[in-house]
Amino acid sequence: MLKFQDKVALVTGSGTGIGKAIATKFVENGASVIILGRRKEPLQGAATELEGKIPQGVNATVKIFAGVDVADETAMNEMFNTLKNEGTNVDYIINNAGVSGPVTCFSNSPLDEFKSTIAIHLTGTFWGSVQALKVMKEGGKIITISTFFTEERPLEQRPYRFRSPYTASQGAKNRLAECMSWELTDKGIISIATNPGPVHSDRIYKTVYPKAAAEFMRVSGFEDLTPVEVEEAKDDLLECIQADGIDKEGIAKTAEKLANGRDIAKLTEIFTNLLTKIQTIAEKVQNNTSHMIANREFLSQSQVAESVLNLCDDEIAKILNGKVIPGDRVFYPVKPHIGTTTPGVHQPDFTGKAVVFTIDGTDKADAERVEFLAGHVEKNGGKVACFISQSTPQEIQDSISGKFHSHVVDIKNPEEVERWLNTAKTNIGEILAVVHVTGKLPEVGNLTELTRAGWEELVAKFISTPATVAQRTLEQFVPGGGKDPRLFKDKTGAIMIIGPDLPVGRKVTGTQRAQVEVFRGALRPFTTTVNQELSDVLKSKIRMFTIFPGSVTGIEPDNQKIADAFNFLVSENAASSSEVTFCVDESR
Template structure:
């Protein structure tokens, strides 16, 4: 018998690329496979290939297609697993592979809808697919989740991945979700493992990620006599030309030049030269990025998709899976020299004078201690001469809204709506004066028995609370600090401002369980790479003096967080001294990193 004969593997995003390679490797080893994806044609082509292999190995396996299934679509995923359950299909291996590149641009320029979509596919798709798969899994089943090495942190390090903020946020959370599921599925004897394969040869990297990253560098600076907006519009015309033959490229450039000539009222022939140069520059930078990445690998080789597939099948081995349950196997072959982005207590500074400056709080409180934290920090600012505005989320419990409002002037606002955030930040700036900092309080993670037992709606509330709402507030704050900067990144140069995200806290108590900590880490795991990525863009790409900082209260020992340490962090983060610090995420109550 072949190793996986008689077993069934379900692979998401399996019509092309790594997913297809994984499905093929399972088939070669005797397993039946269930393949799914959004597009029917690639799945059908893959099915034909897989059935030919079945005939050769004579395994008696089968191939099942579910086309038009987007992993982020709740009802499509529900229907697929309900169908399998009705047919008494048992799935032995679930491989969470589906993904998209997401927007490849500075966070300040990214569409929030695209941001949310990338998170829905990578993170929510993985979560909900795993939860629904439990309907058709039995003891000794394995869930293997593929993520990225860019989001794996070391004690003092967190890799940034500029222009990929939603991707890194979702993938970082996914890594920690792997660990949380290993705790939560122990009673079902189902194993959860993650793998971060590192750079892999794929069309997505060569035709999408690297070229779009190169194009973003050119948008930030402008190119020749084109403004950032014109570069951005032209880049969208050029991307479909990558990899095409010479005649197609020339024709595409001519169309782009004609379109731009009408808008700019300029000579077509000159613009044709400019656009040709732009395309060549994009290709040159993309190739340079690829080359630089390869030089950070010992053998200077990206992995093949087949090698990734082999590693996934190894993780499905019974003995190896038991050893590695709950682990994220970094596959980290890339040595990126990174700065120590994660720190503990901030450096002590002389108490800043907040006179004439305003600080805006956006609050999504969960319990009274969150409201008391807002009160403490606001009084700290007011005591030192500053002014405070507080915008409380509509989702904050009413009693907490009333508590905060009784302490100082506040407004109940839909901080999940970007237009509302911008409107109220403008109001604060008009009524109170120049905004020194925006402080977003995420609130604590609500008490949860198990994440895998949550409804889809409850899960989405958590993602919104801890990932997309901080992003919405963050983008609103950047627009306040640099009006129009999203479209014209040149405006960011030397602009000042501070944005702080506070939370979620680690659980408190002498008997905190590993499961409780793992649940909180899912969302802290999103904010670490998000913070690091956005800061690299703000400092190294946009040359601004704006910083995004994240404060994680609490300790692995379960001690009560100290609000005075957060106040000390605020004192430091609004000074120029913070601009010279590479640390942007602070675990202020921890001592284990010192």
């Protein structure tokens, strides 16, 4: 009897690539598989191929769910309801579906694409796992595939420039896998994450590396093209990369399409040179990465599939439940991006300077924090404006509004955030810093028992809204900088995200800590990635710091330590700091 005979595996994003390779390994080992994805044609081709690999004498099947986007709540609900109604028991859920997302500096990343990437990678993983519980029994296993470009070890981050939504969602997925292991233990369901590292795939060679190379060209410039012209041309030009060279006719058509009065022959030559440069840089990135691996070999998709099946082994899975397996093999030296107490600085004089607070508070302690920090700014000569989220409880709104210049606004809306930042600049002066307070994680019981709407509220609160405020603040500091990265050089400014807090008390559970870490897990790589772009790529002195109050020991956060962190953040020393996330109440 084959190892997975009479078992059923559901693999998301399984029409091509790694997902198809995983489905293939399951079939070869006797399992029935359920494959799904957005495009029908690849799934049909994969199904035909998989059916041909079912071992002789094994009663296994291949079932297709076409047109299923893991981010689509309705489609996922209907798929799992169908399986439940059919009496199907699923033994293994492999969360594999993903997209590359926007490959560009965060300042230039469309927020709708940012949110879409989060929805597919993070929410798709969460909701797929939750819905899968309808068709899983004790002994079931949830295997989540993440990336090595998040956290490699505790308190260490790997930035991944041009991939901010990707790193945010992947970091959160790692922590979500841990959290689910706590929450699902009573059901006997095991949750493990694995980070395969660099894998031979079309997505890397034809999408990620070339797009990253094109972004380097947009930022650094190429011949007499403007950044906007590189942006307009890059997608069409990347389509001209072929296995045996480049599509010269396609380049000429791109030049004709974007000529706008320019000499088409000359523009064709420039675009040809640009594409050649992009290919050269992409190959260099690939080569540099391979040199950080002992044998200089990326994994094959089949090897990744083999590792996933190993994690589905009953005994191995019990040992590794709740773990994130760093299988990337990449020696990737990083700076210490995570710190505890910020370096001490002389108390700044904020006279003539404005600080804006954006608040998405949860309880009274959040209001007290804002009042303390705003009072700290005013006491030292600065002016303050507070923009409070509409979703913030009324008592917090009333408390802050009674003490500081405040407005209740929709801080989830980028246009409204931009408008109110402009209003603050007009009324109280040039903005020194914007401080965003996420508020605490509300008491939720188990994340895996949330409704879809409840989950999405948390994603908005702790990921999308901080990103919205941060990006609109960058536009305030560098008007037009998103489209023209040259404008960022030597510009100054500070963004500070505060929260979410670790839970307080002597009887805090592992589940409670793990829930908070899901969203901290998004903000850490996001912060690190954005700062790498601001410093190393855009050559600016603008910095975005994230402060995580609270301690694993459950002590009460100290708002004075956050005020000290703010003093450092707005100092000249901050621009040269490699540490960008501070757990100010931790002593470890």
